[in-house]
Amino acid sequence: MSLSEIQHPESEDDVARIVSQANAAGLPIEVRGGGTRAGLGRPSQAASVLSLARLTGITNYDPSELVMAARAGTPLSEIESALAANNQMLTFEPMDHRPLLGVDGEPTIGGVFAGNISGPRRIQAGAARDNLLGVRFVNGSGEIVKSGGRVMKNVTGLDLVKLLAGSWGTLGVLCEVIFKVLPRPETAVTVAVSGLNDAEAAEAMAAAMAMSVEVSGAAHLPLSVAYRFGDTLKGEAATVLRLEGLTPSVDVRTERLVAEMRRRGEVSVLDAEVTRDLWRDIRDVKPFAVQRAKPVWRVSVAPSAGHQLVAALRLKTGVDAFYDWQGGLVWLQMEAEPEADLVRQYVKALGGGHATLVRADAATRAAVPVFEPQPQALDALARRIKDQFDPGGILNPGRMTATM
Amino acid sequence: MPDLIAFLEPDLAVIGRRPAIIADLAQLLPESCLITEERELVPFDTDAFVSYRRMPLAVVLPETTAQVAAVLKYCNDNAISVVPRGAGTSLSGGAIPQEDAIVIGVSKMNQILEVDYANRAARVQAGVTNISISQAVDADGFFYAPDPSSQLACTIGGNIGMNSGGAHCLKYGVTTNNLMGVRMVMFDGSIVDIGGKALDSSGYDLLGLICGSEGQLGIVTEATVRLLAKPEGARPVLFGFETSVAAGACVTDIIGAGIIPVAIEFMDKPAIEICEAFAHAGYPMDVEALLIVEVEGSDAEMDAMLARIIEIARRHGVKTIRESQSATEAALIWKGRKSAFGATGRIADYICMDGTVPLGQLSYVLAKTSEITDRYGLRVANVFHAGDGNMHPLILFDANDPEESLKAEMAGNDILKLCVDAGGCLTGEHGVGIEKRDLMRHQYSDADLAQQMRVRAAFDPKWILNPSKVFPLEGRNGSQTGNQSALAEEGKAGAARTGKTAA
Incomplete structure (x- = not known):
C-alpha cells in the first residue's frame, strides 16, 4: 500500500461517497483516526486508507448537560482541554497507547470509542462503551446511519451504539460521537499498602471494593514493576487504591480505608498530585513501555483469577505482570514468545475471559489471533452481524479476525 | 376502545393447527409447564399497558434452559411466533401476546444460582425478581443497583429485555451498565454464553446489543449481574x-x-x-x-x-x-x-410516557406538555427522573370513554414527538414495545431503522421473536416468513390510521 492512497474526507457526506465507491469497486479500506493504535490488531489488508484526521471539531457541548458531541477525527487532546476548561472529564479515563507501542501521532475521540478504550476508573464508571450515548457512522454500503442520541437514558430501538464501540472500524466508519462527561473530582488520594504478594493483594483489593468507600481505582504493582514508578512506591510492591470526590468526603473515606488496610500491611496515603501521575502511568502501562520488543498481553478475567493466571504462567514461561481493575485486568509482558495457546488455555481454565495481544510485531500479529477467538456459535453470529453492516467486507478487513 | 396500534394479522394457518401444536408442546415439557385453557390464558393477555389485549395460542413456563431451547427450536422450525415474558410489568406493551403466538414465560426459573462477593457478581435465572437480588445480598452489605418502580414484581429477564432504569440510575447507570453476562437461547434452540465475570468482551459487544432488544434477539435464561457495596447511609x-x-x-x-x-x-x-x-x-x-x-x-x-x-x-x-x-x-x-403509578391508577386510568430530553430542555418540555394535554382537555401529572431528563407525564383519562381514551393516546404521541424534537428520544427506560412502535420514524430515518432491522434478522431470520413490536409494521426488511410479508397490507392500514391521528 502506498502512502499516496490516503483519502481525507472533510464531511460525513465525503465519507459516505468514498465508502460507497470503494464498496462498488470491491476495494478494501483501512479506517484510521490518529493511527496511534494502528499497530493493535491484525495487520489489515487494504487498498487505501481513509483518514478521519480532517473530520474534526466539537459540535455540541453544554457543560450543564454533561454531554459532548464531536466529529470522530477530533484530537483527544482538544476534547480534554475543552472539558478541563469547564472542570469536567471523560470519566472512563481512556488509555494512551503511544508510550506502550512506541508511536507518535494524535489519538482521536473516534479511535477511543472504536477501540472501546478505557482505563483504571472502568471498575467504577464503566467502559468507553458505557459512556457513549450516540453515534453517526457510515456503514460498508456507504449509508449514513445514526443510533442513540444525546440523552443519558435511551432505549429506543436496538443499541447499535454499543455494537459500534469496540468494533475497531469493521462495522462502520464513525463520523460523530456523542458521549457523557462528568465533573472532575474535587480531590483524589491513593491509599497504598506495601509488601503484599499477588494473592494477598487480590484479597485486599476485593475487601476494599466491598467497603462503601467508593474506590475508583484498584491496582497491584508487584516488586518487579514497582521501581518503574520512580520514588513514589519506594521500590516496594504496592497495592494502590484511589479515592476521589469532595474533600470532606474523601477525608472520611480515607480514614476508613486506611483503618481496614492497616491490618494487611504498611499503609501510606499519596496526595492528589502523586495520585494523578501514578494512575496515568498505570493507565498507560508505563512499566512495559521500555522493552518494546517484548510481547504484551492485556488479559481480562474475573478479579480473583488474575493472580492465579500469572502464578500458573510463571511455572511455564518467563513473564512479568501487574494488575488493574481489582486484579481482573492483567498486563503481561512475555520474556520471549507470546505463548498465545498457553495464555488462552489458562484463561479458559480459570473461568474464562479474554486475552488481547496488544504489542507484537506485524508478522506475529498476522500469525497469532490478536483478539480472543470466539466459540463457534458466537463467531458465526458475529459473521452474520458483520455482513449486515458491511456486506462487501471492505471495512478494515482482517483487523479483528483473519476472516472478517 | 378504538385501537390506534395494529398488531400483525394472526396467521390463520397456525391458529388452525392449534391442537396439534399443543400436542407437540406437551412432548417438549412437563404438563405443569404448559397452559392452554382459555380461563388460565387470560392473565397473560396483556401486561401493564392494559389498553391492548390479545389472547395467546398457548403459554409455556419452562423450568430449564433446555426446555426453552426445545420450545424455541420447535417454533422456529414451524414458523410460529413467540412472545417472551417476564412478570408482565411492561408499560409499553412489550409482553402483550398475539393470537398466533406462544408465550414463553420465565417466571418458574427464579433461582439465584451463585453469589460471588470476591468478584462482586451474582449469577441468577431470568425469572428472579429485581428486588430479590438485592434482598439476597443485603445482609452482607451489597445490592444490585437498577431499581425500576416495579422492582417487587419485575424479573431480571424483563429488565434485560427493556434495559430498565430506575430512580437511582443517575449515579449507578441502567441495566446495561450493570449486566456482566447472559446465557441466551437463540432462535434455532442453540444456547450461547456471552460475557461473565470478566469485564468487557473481545469480539463485538453482543451483551450491549442484547440488553434492551425487547425479546427480539433471543431468550435470556440466566444473567450475571454486578453487585455493589451498599452505601453507608x-x-x-x-x-x-x-x-x-x-x-x-x-x-x-x-x-x-x-x-x-x-x-x-x-x-x-x-x-x-x-x-x-x-x-x-x-x-x-x-x-x-x-x-x-x-x-x-x-x-x-x-x-x-x-x-x-x-x-x-x-x-x-x-x-x-x-x-x-x-x-x-x-x-x-x-x-x-x-x-x-399505582396511586394514580386508583383515581383514574392513565398512560405513562417515557421520553427523555436534554437537561436544558426540561422546563420547556414541561410547559409544552401542559399545553398539549390542555388542548385535548385532559389532566396530566408529572413525576419523573429529573437528573437524567427522563420524563414520565401520566396522562389521566377514563378508559370507559372511547373518545377520551383516543385523545389520551393522541396526546401521548404528541408529547413523545415533542421530546424527540427537543433533542431527546421516545423512551428512556420503558422500551418501545407496541406503544411507541409507530413513532419510530419520528426519531429514526429509514436507513437508521433498516440497519437495526438487518441486525435483528441476523439473530432471528424468520422474525418469530416478539414480531409485532419495536419496528413499524410497514417497510420491514430482511427475510420474513410468509405470515409477515402477507401483512404489508395490514401494516399500511395501520400507518394510515397513525397518520390520521398525528394530523
Whole structure:
C-alpha cells in the first residue's frame, strides 16, 4: 500500500461517497483516526486508507448537560482541554497507547470509542462503551446511519451504539460521537499498602471494593514493576487504591480505608498530585513501555483469577505482570514468545475471559489471533452481524479476525 | 376502545393447527409447564399497558434452559411466533401476546444460582425478581443497583429485555451498565454464553446489543449481574418550589455545578397530591413542584453535599426544605414516589410516557406538555427522573370513554414527538414495545431503522421473536416468513390510521 492512497474526507457526506465507491469497486479500506493504535490488531489488508484526521471539531457541548458531541477525527487532546476548561472529564479515563507501542501521532475521540478504550476508573464508571450515548457512522454500503442520541437514558430501538464501540472500524466508519462527561473530582488520594504478594493483594483489593468507600481505582504493582514508578512506591510492591470526590468526603473515606488496610500491611496515603501521575502511568502501562520488543498481553478475567493466571504462567514461561481493575485486568509482558495457546488455555481454565495481544510485531500479529477467538456459535453470529453492516467486507478487513 | 396500534394479522394457518401444536408442546415439557385453557390464558393477555389485549395460542413456563431451547427450536422450525415474558410489568406493551403466538414465560426459573462477593457478581435465572437480588445480598452489605418502580414484581429477564432504569440510575447507570453476562437461547434452540465475570468482551459487544432488544434477539435464561457495596447511609431531602420552571432550573444548576446526587426525582402538584393521598409521606402540599434529592455516604459526606445543594436551591427560591430524620421517614418518601403509578391508577386510568430530553430542555418540555394535554382537555401529572431528563407525564383519562381514551393516546404521541424534537428520544427506560412502535420514524430515518432491522434478522431470520413490536409494521426488511410479508397490507392500514391521528 502506498502512502499516496490516503483519502481525507472533510464531511460525513465525503465519507459516505468514498465508502460507497470503494464498496462498488470491491476495494478494501483501512479506517484510521490518529493511527496511534494502528499497530493493535491484525495487520489489515487494504487498498487505501481513509483518514478521519480532517473530520474534526466539537459540535455540541453544554457543560450543564454533561454531554459532548464531536466529529470522530477530533484530537483527544482538544476534547480534554475543552472539558478541563469547564472542570469536567471523560470519566472512563481512556488509555494512551503511544508510550506502550512506541508511536507518535494524535489519538482521536473516534479511535477511543472504536477501540472501546478505557482505563483504571472502568471498575467504577464503566467502559468507553458505557459512556457513549450516540453515534453517526457510515456503514460498508456507504449509508449514513445514526443510533442513540444525546440523552443519558435511551432505549429506543436496538443499541447499535454499543455494537459500534469496540468494533475497531469493521462495522462502520464513525463520523460523530456523542458521549457523557462528568465533573472532575474535587480531590483524589491513593491509599497504598506495601509488601503484599499477588494473592494477598487480590484479597485486599476485593475487601476494599466491598467497603462503601467508593474506590475508583484498584491496582497491584508487584516488586518487579514497582521501581518503574520512580520514588513514589519506594521500590516496594504496592497495592494502590484511589479515592476521589469532595474533600470532606474523601477525608472520611480515607480514614476508613486506611483503618481496614492497616491490618494487611504498611499503609501510606499519596496526595492528589502523586495520585494523578501514578494512575496515568498505570493507565498507560508505563512499566512495559521500555522493552518494546517484548510481547504484551492485556488479559481480562474475573478479579480473583488474575493472580492465579500469572502464578500458573510463571511455572511455564518467563513473564512479568501487574494488575488493574481489582486484579481482573492483567498486563503481561512475555520474556520471549507470546505463548498465545498457553495464555488462552489458562484463561479458559480459570473461568474464562479474554486475552488481547496488544504489542507484537506485524508478522506475529498476522500469525497469532490478536483478539480472543470466539466459540463457534458466537463467531458465526458475529459473521452474520458483520455482513449486515458491511456486506462487501471492505471495512478494515482482517483487523479483528483473519476472516472478517 | 378504538385501537390506534395494529398488531400483525394472526396467521390463520397456525391458529388452525392449534391442537396439534399443543400436542407437540406437551412432548417438549412437563404438563405443569404448559397452559392452554382459555380461563388460565387470560392473565397473560396483556401486561401493564392494559389498553391492548390479545389472547395467546398457548403459554409455556419452562423450568430449564433446555426446555426453552426445545420450545424455541420447535417454533422456529414451524414458523410460529413467540412472545417472551417476564412478570408482565411492561408499560409499553412489550409482553402483550398475539393470537398466533406462544408465550414463553420465565417466571418458574427464579433461582439465584451463585453469589460471588470476591468478584462482586451474582449469577441468577431470568425469572428472579429485581428486588430479590438485592434482598439476597443485603445482609452482607451489597445490592444490585437498577431499581425500576416495579422492582417487587419485575424479573431480571424483563429488565434485560427493556434495559430498565430506575430512580437511582443517575449515579449507578441502567441495566446495561450493570449486566456482566447472559446465557441466551437463540432462535434455532442453540444456547450461547456471552460475557461473565470478566469485564468487557473481545469480539463485538453482543451483551450491549442484547440488553434492551425487547425479546427480539433471543431468550435470556440466566444473567450475571454486578453487585455493589451498599452505601453507608442515604438521605432523601424534599425541596418544594413555587413553580415547575424554578424546580427544573434548580436541577440543571445542581448537575451543572458538578454535583451528582444518587437521584433527583421531580413531581408536579397533581403528582404530589396523588402520591401524598396514597402514601402520607409528608410531602409539602403548598408548592407547585417538588424535588426529591437523595445523597448517600457517611454523615460527613452527605452533609457536605447537601450544603452545596441547599445553596443552589436557595438561589432558585426554594420554599420548603425537609430532610428525612429517620430511616422510616426516608422509606416513606420513597414509598410515595415509587407508588406514583399505582396511586394514580386508583383515581383514574392513565398512560405513562417515557421520553427523555436534554437537561436544558426540561422546563420547556414541561410547559409544552401542559399545553398539549390542555388542548385535548385532559389532566396530566408529572413525576419523573429529573437528573437524567427522563420524563414520565401520566396522562389521566377514563378508559370507559372511547373518545377520551383516543385523545389520551393522541396526546401521548404528541408529547413523545415533542421530546424527540427537543433533542431527546421516545423512551428512556420503558422500551418501545407496541406503544411507541409507530413513532419510530419520528426519531429514526429509514436507513437508521433498516440497519437495526438487518441486525435483528441476523439473530432471528424468520422474525418469530416478539414480531409485532419495536419496528413499524410497514417497510420491514430482511427475510420474513410468509405470515409477515402477507401483512404489508395490514401494516399500511395501520400507518394510515397513525397518520390520521398525528394530523
